[in-house]
Each structure stands twice: as structure tokens, then as C-alpha cells.
Amino acid sequence: MAINKKIIPVVIALLMGFGNAVVAQTIPREELIFLTSEWKGERFADGRPKISDDLLARAKDIGLDDAWTALKNLGYVNQFESGWKTVNDVVFTGRAVTAMYMPSRPDVEKSIKERGAKQGRAGNTNSWPIDILVKGDVYVADGFGKIGAGTLMGSTLGNSIFSKSGNGVVFDASARDVEGLSEIKGFNAFVRDFHPSFLESEVLMGLNTPIRIGAAIVLPGDLVLAKREGVLFIPAQLAEQVVSVAEFVSLKDDFGFEMVKTGTFKTGQIDSEWTPEVKQAFYKWVDAHPDKVKMSKATMEKILEKRTW
Amino acid sequence: MKRILLIIALLTGGLLANAQQRLGSTPEQIKSLTPDWTGERSADGRPRVSDDLLQRLKKLTIEEAWEKLKTKGYVNQYEGDWQILHSDSVMTGRVVTAQYMPARPDLKNVITAAGKAEGRSQAGGQNLWPIDILVNGDVYVADSYGKIADGTLMGSSLSSSVAGHTKRGVIFNGSIRDVAEVAEIKNFNAWVKGMDPSVIAQMQLFSINQPIRIGHVTVLPGDVVLANKYGTIFIPSHLVEDLVIDGEFQAVHDQFERYMLLQAKYSTGQIHGTWTPEIKKVFLDWLDHYTGKLPMSKPDLDKYLKANGYK
Numbered sequence: 001m002a003i004n005k006k007i008i009p010v011v012i013a014l015l016m017g018f019g020n021a022v023v024a025q026t027i028p029r030e031e032l033i034f035l036t037s038e039w040k041g042e043r044f045a046d047g048r049p050k051i052s053d054d055l056l057a058r059a060k061d062i063g064l065d066d067a068w069t070a071l072k073n074l075g076y077v078n079q080f081e082s083g084w085k086t087v088n089d090v091v092f093t094g095r096a097v098t099a100m101y102m103p104s105r106p107d108v109e110k111s112i113k114e115r116g117a118k119q120g121r122a123g124n125t126n127s128w129p130i131d132i133l134v135k136g137d138v139y140v141a142d143g144f145g146k147i148g149a150g151t152l153m154g155s156t157l158g159n160s161i162f163s164k165s166g167n168g169v170v171f172d173a174s175a176r177d178v179e180g181l182s183e184i185k186g187f188n189a190f191v192r193d194f195h196p197s198f199l200e201s202e203v204l205m206g207l208n209t210p211i212r213i214g215a216a217i218v219l220p221g222d223l224v225l226a227k228r229e230g231v232l233f234i235p236a237q238l239a240e241q242v243v244s245v246a247e248f249v250s251l252k253d254d255f256g257f258e259m260v261k262t263g264t265f266k267t268g269q270i271d272s273e274w275t276p277e278v279k280q281a282f283y284k285w286v287d288a289h290p291d292k293v294k295m296s297k298a299t300m301e302k303i304l305e306k307r308t309w
Numbered sequence: 310m311k312r313i314l315l316i317i318a319l320l321t322g323g324l325l326a327n328a329q330q331r332l333g334s335t336p337e338q339i340k341s342l343t344p345d346w347t348g349e350r351s352a353d354g355r356p357r358v359s360d361d362l363l364q365r366l367k368k369l370t371i372e373e374a375w376e377k378l379k380t381k382g383y384v385n386q387y388e389g390d391w392q393i394l395h396s397d398s399v400m401t402g403r404v405v406t407a408q409y410m411p412a413r414p415d416l417k418n419v420i421t422a423a424g425k426a427e428g429r430s431q432a433g434g435q436n437l438w439p440i441d442i443l444v445n446g447d448v449y450v451a452d453s454y455g456k457i458a459d460g461t462l463m464g465s466s467l468s469s470s471v472a473g474h475t476k477r478g479v480i481f482n483g484s485i486r487d488v489a490e491v492a493e494i495k496n497f498n499a500w501v502k503g504m505d506p507s508v509i510a511q512m513q514l515f516s517i518n519q520p521i522r523i524g525h526v527t528v529l530p531g532d533v534v535l536a537n538k539y540g541t542i543f544i545p546s547h548l549v550e551d552l553v554i555d556g557e558f559q560a561v562h563d564q565f566e567r568y569m570l571l572q573a574k575y576s577t578g579q580i581h582g583t584w585t586p587e588i589k590k591v592f593l594d595w596l597d598h599y600t601g602k603l604p605m606s607k608p609d610l611d612k613y614l615k616a617n618g619y620k
Binding site: 034203 | 343344345384414415416418419511515522525526527545547
């Protein structure tokens with residue numbers, strides 16, 4: 001009997017999980033793992049890839065263009081979106097929590113709200129993604145570019161988002177109360193525009209499902225890099241590699257600049273394939289600047305080996 | 310105990326199987342998306358509104374459908390701004406949905422595995438998969454997110470296949486190619502956002518028969534679409550019958566008004582306003598002696614008259 005009692009909640013949980021799968025809203029853990037099966041590292045309880053805090057911090061300092069090039073070379077060319085308005089001049093990185101909104105229709109909204117209530121979700125559906133945010137997350141929402149009556153947050157929800165995630169948001173949609181939002185210290189929002197209206201006639205159709213943000217495709221757990229140029233969504237399994245390559249590009253630039261300035265090598269020697277002599281000098285320079293190097297020695301050697309000039 | 314373990318095994322198996330089936334919705338998933346539909350369903354689980362209603366729906370105007378949907382709280386069902394292949398023909402049909410996304414290698418691997426597990430064709434591109442499941446009376450509706458250049462979902466070959474399967478056509482939030490040849494295909498029409506000579510590139514199929522967005526509209530599998538020169542309106546399956554009979558009744562009602570006004574026996578306000586019991590009686594009498602062919606069946610008309618206070 002004791003065993004039975006333990007099993008019953010499992011059965012209920014499985015049943016509820018199955019219910020989730022039936023209406024594409026909250027994605028079941030197994031499905032999320034299947035979608036992101038190339039990620040082999042740590043995961044959140046809900047199955048979302050959990051890239052390390054260390055990598056999130058490192059990513060803040062890389063050049064978005066260098067990361068974009070690294071992704072392109074890996075065959076990922078639809079990961080960047082530009083054309084944003086922001087509320088502050090704050091760069092942020094984080095793990096994507098994705099939300100997909102659609103125009104509401106009563107039959108769908110009824111099913112979604114009933115299912116949400118069973119999962120203990122309350123209020124309007126646009127508060128549900130916020131309820132699940134944890135530190136280091138970036139709330140990324142496809143609000144189908146709707147501006148009037150498409151405001152996914154004002155300053156109240158903005159404060160709530162920032163207190164939970166410590167991060168900004170990326171909305172293919174609008175926000176209201178830009179002044180209130182810009183007063184949240186450390187917060188930033190990449191939105192399409194601002195509008196004084198309230199959110200109307202929209203319903204949350206997907207939480208942590210793949211979504212489209214303009215020309216980019218985003219999966220939950222992607223590393224979000226939001227900088228002045230725009231937003232880059234780096235697949236979790238490539239984050240370490242892309243960040244390291246971008247760091248390497250910046251190291252190489254610093255090294256080359258110094259070599260040319262001191263007359264050690266000529267520009268042509270730095271910009272074409274490195275001779276053993278230049279490589280030697282690079283390693284020596286790296287040893288002399290430990291503060292600049294965040295990747296492991298092994299990673300650096302791998303990048304140097306693979307690099308085509 | 311053994312029984313419980315078996316249940317768990319079945320459920321986990323179901324879950325995993327479900328996780329593998331990420332591409333096409335199962336009949337159970339479609340049923341749970343469309344719980345208000347109580348009638349017949351296609352083998353794939355989609356609501357199957359009758360051929361008769363699809364035919365009768367063609368006579369309705371977009372406005373008639375729009376107004377009725379609005380009174381029911383469905384305010385986001387119309388999408389306009391189309392390029393139409395044959396703008397003088399009207400199309401109605403049962404919706405099959407497909408979602409396209411920007412290409413992403415890791416997701417492509419997942420979709421390829423899912424498609425294989427679901428037994429979908431391994432010859433040709435994945436954009437064939439939605440076409441493979443179409444049957445007569447279906448309309449292929451796809452969200453290719455308004456991509457025109459490099460976003461062409463079909464040319465003349467696939468259009469021929471759609472024509473052969475559905476005798477209807479397509480509605481794409483995106484583009485097609487080979488338009489000169491496509492225009493020659495019989496039993497085919499297309500509502501698209503653009504036409505372009507380029508070939509589909511950097512995009513991938515993401516789902517079949519999941520809810521999709523076509524501009525301002527959330528479209529479900531099994532919705533019935535009315536598409537004509539003036540746009541497209543997507544009608545939830547469970548509202549089609551009411552909407553058609555309502556539209557048809559309105560037409561008969563208007564015919565009676567015109568007939569009475571020409572007689573000039575009553576004042577204009579008496580006829581073109583709220584009817585007194587006397588006028589209602591005249592109307593019922595007129596219906597009893599109706600010489601033309603009524604658009605709906607007698608029992609359907611009777612049901613409507615009773616439900617709306619004429620009888």
C-alpha cells in the first residue's frame with residue numbers, strides 16, 4: 001500500500017503531463033528535452049537547458065558580430081533580429097523563456113484557461129510566463145508585432161519581471177509606460193514600439209515552445225545576447241563554442257594590435273595564416289595577459305587548430 | 310500493483326510516443342483543440358463539416374459571416390490583403406494547417422526524426438508532408454510568416470498535387486512561384502501574400518494541424534474557410550451550421566421585405582422595422598406558399614423560426 005501511495009501522484013503527474021501535451025501550451029518536459037536533444041548539459045526541472053552562470057557573464061563581453069559570424073559558420077543563419085526600441089542602454093544575456101501569443105478566440109481561450117486553472121495558474125494568460133521566471137532568464141515573447149492593444153507589460157509587470165529574472169525582456173510586441181520602465185535600474189526591454197493601450201484580444205498559446213522573433217527562431221534555453229545592434233539567440237549546445245570563438249577573435253585583435261604597434265610583426269603576418277613564430281608569440285602574449293583569457297587552454301588550442309584564415 | 314505499473318508504463322510510453330510525434334497533431338490533440346464540435350470527424354480527428362454546408366456557405370458574403378462571428382465573440386477571424394489567383398471564384402473548405410519557421414539545423418534534425426517516426430514520405434522535401442494528407446474538400450492553410458522571396462511554398466507541381474487531392478486550393482501567409490503555369494491548373498485557387506520566382510530557402514516545416522496565425526487570425530485544423538474576392542474568413546467548425554442558416558434566412562427575409570414593400574400595403578416602417586404579430590403571420594403564410602427553392606430544408610427552417618420567435 002505504501003508503494004501504491006507513492007505511485008498514485010506519479011500517475012496523476014503523468015496524466016497531467018499528458019494533458020499538457022494535448023493542447024500545445026506548456027510544453028511537457030520530455031518534449032522539451034526531445035526538441036533540445038543536442039544539449040547534453042544540466043537542465044532545469046522543466047527540461048529547459050541550463051547553460052552556466054559563468055557563460056552568461058562571459059557572453060556579456062563578446063562582440064555580437066563575432067558571435068553572429070561564429071554561428072553563421074556553423075550553419076545557423078537565422079538567429080539574429082534587429083529593429084528594436086529599448087528603454088535603457090543596458091546590455092544583457094540570459095537563458096530564454098519563450099512565450100507565443102496569438103489573436104484570441106473564445107473556444108481556444110476557454111480551453112487554455114481551464115487547463116491553466118488545473119495547473120494552478122491564475123489571472124490573465126500574459127502573467128503566466130512571468131510566474132515561471134527565475135534568475136538569469138530572459139523573457140522572450142512573440143506578440144506578432146502588435147502595437148496598439150499589444151502591450152505585453154507596463155511598469156508593474158516590468159518590475160515583477162526584473163525582480164524575478166534580474167534581466168531584461170525581448171518582445172516582438174509593444175510595452176506601455178516607457179517612463180516607468182526606464183526607471184527600473186538595470187532593466188532593459190527590446191520592444192517594437194510603445195503604446196498607451198492595455199493588452200487586448202490576445203491569448204498565450206505556447207510557453208517554452210519554439211517561437212519566431214522576426215527573422216530569428218528561438219528555442220527555450222537559448223543564450224540570449226541583447227546588445228545595441230539587436231538580439232542574437234545562440235542555441236544552448238553551441239553557446240560555449242560561440243562565446244569562446246568570439247572571445248578568441250577579440251584576443252587575436254588585441255594581440256595583433258599590440259604586435260603591429262610594437263613593430264614585432266607586420267599587419268599581413270597577423271591577418272594571414274599564422275606562422276609557428278606568430279603562434280609562439282601569441283601563446284607568450286596570452287600567458288602575459290591572464291586577466292584577458294576566460295576560456296580554457298584546451299578550448300583555445302582547439303579554436304586555433306580549426307581556424308581558417 | 311502490477312496493474313498500476315502497467316498503467317504507468319502505458320502512460321510513459323504514451324508520453325514518449327507523444328514527444329516523438331512533434332510534427333503532426335494526433336486525432337486526440339485535435340479533438341482537445343476543438344471540444345465544441347460534436348459532429349462527425351475526419352480520420353485525422355478534424356471536425357468534418359458537411360459538404361452540403363460547405364456548398365451553401367459559398368453564397369454568404371464576408372460581412373454576413375463576420376457579423377455573426379462578432380456577435381458570438383469571435384472578433385479576430387477575418388484576414389484581407391491578398392493576391393488571389395482567380396479572384397472571381399469563391400472557395401470554401403475544411404482547413405489543414407501547417408506552420409513554417411526559419412531554418413535551424415538542430416530543430417531540423419528533430420523535425421526530420423519526427424517525420425520519419427510518423428511514417429511521412431522520405432522522398433522530396435518536407436514541404437510535401439502537409440500536401441500528402443490532404444483530401445477532397447480540404448484547404449491547405451500555411452503560415453510562412455509573410456516571407457515572399459525565398460519563401461515560395463509551391464510551384465506548379467505541388468499545386469497540381471493540391472488540386473488533385475482537394476479540388477480546392479491554398480491560403481498562404483507567404484508566397485508561391487510558377488504562377489503562369491499554376492494559373493492554368495483546374496480546380497485550384499490560391500490566396501497568397503505575394504508571388505516570386507525564387508525557390509524556398511532557409512526555412513523549414515515545423516508543425517501540421519496545430520493552431521497557426523494567418524495575419525490577424527488564429528486558425529485551427531477543421532475550421533471552415535470562406536474565401537472570395539474580398540478576403541478570407543475562418544469559421545470555427547461548431548458555428549458553421551448556424552451561420553449558414555442565419556445567412557440563408559436573412560436572404561429569404563430580405564426577399565419578403567422587398568416583395569411586401571412593392572405591394573405597398575403596409576408602411577415602410579412596418580415592414581423594414583420590428584415586425585408585429587400580424588406581419589409575422591403574413592411572413593409565415595408567404596413562406597408556406599413560397600414558389601422558388603428554399604436554400605435550407607423545411608425542418609431546418611422550422612427549427613430556425615421556432616428558435617427565433619417567428620413561431
